[in-house]
Amino acid sequence: MSAALTPDPLDRYSRQVRFPALGEEGQRALMNSRVTLCGCGALGTVLANHLARAGVGHLRIIDRDFIETHNLQRQILFDEQDVADNLPKAEAAARKLRRINSTIEIEPVVTDIDHTNALALMGDADLILDGTDNFETRYLINDAAVKLGKPWIFGGVIGSEGQTMTILPGETPCLRCVIETAPPPGMTPTCETAGVLGPAVAIIASFEAVEAIKVLAGKKEALNRDLIMVDIWDWTFRQLKISGLFGKVDCPCCKHRKFEWLEGEMGSHTTALCGRNAVQVASRRPEPLQFPEMAERLKGVGEVRHNAFMLRFATEGYEFTVFPDGRAIIKGTNDIAKAKTLYSQFVGA
Amino acid sequence: MPVVRIPTPLRPQAAGQDKVEASGATVGEVLADLGRQHPAIQERLFDGAEIRRFVNIYVNNEDVRYLEDLETPVAEKDEVSIIPAVAGG
Structure with missing residues (x-):
């Protein structure tokens, strides 16, 4: 028996291992890491696709919804058969991803993330990713991440524009430092009212994914410390400086460690x-x-x-x-x- | 004169413009002038004298909350941005 006949598990990742800033050490760290992905819609499918292909060892994909035909314009892991089969998004994504990379563990969870299950779903993760479409869930993720001391990456998209920021609890401002409250319903456009372009989502999710790879590979020095804003229709790219907010804002979450969303004081389930x-x-x-x-x-x-x-x-x-x-x-x-x-x-x- | 960048959701309240020139030596004065020109924006940005908590204001690329809030000085060539949270995804 020749050991040379056994394929090296790193072979399939050779093109990213050759990227010097990641390297073999970074790849091995990715393969030994666990990610909780909250939401598997437009942002979430792009995130899951990148991370599964990149070889993240364990990917927990949580989503509460099922697939509809109008999702197919931008939710890249789904197809018409999934709609016909009435599959929940998390399950359909897992089936597709297992065909893409059978060497990683994919755990679909069909549920609504709320204050009763957030810590359990995020507690064993090395990183939490935002693939949601609403601030209620994002503030809950923020509470859980700050409480657990785990990094998480925020992303939001509407129309042709999007925002993303990387949150390292204890080092960078948290979501509530930067965005103190969500706009009340009706004061802000949603993807349903203002529309959304697939490429805009793909760009923001790809920014989140590369930050995820850096976090998991231990390349903290390369992480984004700004609030990134992109508009792909009028070609604007901005890096808004937010690091000065850390410790300066009287943040209930990361300064006073009052986790209002996690304690169920905020947010409704209906x-x-x-x-x-x-x-x-x-x-x-x-x-x-x-x-x-x-x-x-x-x-x-x-x-x-x-x-x-x-x-x-x-x-x-x-x-x-x-x-x-x-x-x-x-x-x-x-x-x-x-x-x-x-x-x-x-x-x- | 300083320029205020208007985000997409507020453009209908600013006659469709993405940038509006507004005079003033501080963020508060510039936004007050914007409000005089486009009264519908005033209500969206302010709750009484306070900026609404879901609206963030930047001078160039700096958040005014770690500068001097509405007292932050604004120079002739500065750009004031209204940055709303982006919810979708």
Whole structure:
């Protein structure tokens, strides 16, 4: 037997190992690292794609949503078959990524990140990545990352512009130092109201990904310390200096270590999904829902179908997508109270 | 005269412009002049005399919160930027 016949696990990464600033040592660090990716939509699919190909050893991909046709314009890991199969995003991404790189561990988690599960989902990670589309989850990630002392990377995109910053708790300003509060609903555009270009998302997510590689490979000196802003329509690139905010801002999170989002004082779990005419109703259950029994119960009142990941049910002009953990997305209303009523009527209290 | 860079979501309140010239020797004075020219922006930026907490103001590339906030001096060729948080993704 010749040892030479055994392929070197580093071979598949040879083109990035040859990049001197990363090298073999950096590659081995990537292969031994764990990342928690929060959200697997537009930013998240680009991030997951980069990191899986780069050889990050363990990738936990968390997403609460399922795939719709209008996602395919920019969410690069999904295709029409995934829509037809009613797959949740985390599961579809994991299936695709396993075909891309079978040598790493990919752990899809279909859930809504909230104050009850954030620390458990992030506690074992070397790095946390923002692939979300809302500030509620970002402030929760920020609380968890600061509490755990773990680096995380923020990214946000709208239209043709985006922002990103790298947060090293105890060394750089945190998200709440820089953006003290999120704009109230209606005061800020969302991707649903203002649109979003795929290339803009891909650029911001790629910036996040290269920062991730630096963090995991231990190349801290090369990290971005600014708030980066890019607009690909009018060709602006700005590096706004934020490091002076560290310690200067009276930050409840990183200065006073008051974790309002993590303690559940801030944030709601039933939320209107802006611009989608849909509401997410969260109702955590100790046991997973039994879809075959539910389908049996609901088939007299509307059209119902299910797979292992979700049950979809349409009645009275509303469409319910129910997940095993009890969470549901109800299409056809923006009214939270109405959605809660519908949930208790058809899913159960 | 200093120039204020208007972010995309506020351009409808500034007659569609991405830059507006505004006079003043401090950030507060420049933004007050912007508000006089485009009153609809005033309300979006300020809650009474305070800048709304979800709006950040930069002079050139520096955040005014580690300078002198609204008292931060602004020179003739300086650029004042209104930077909103970008939510999507």
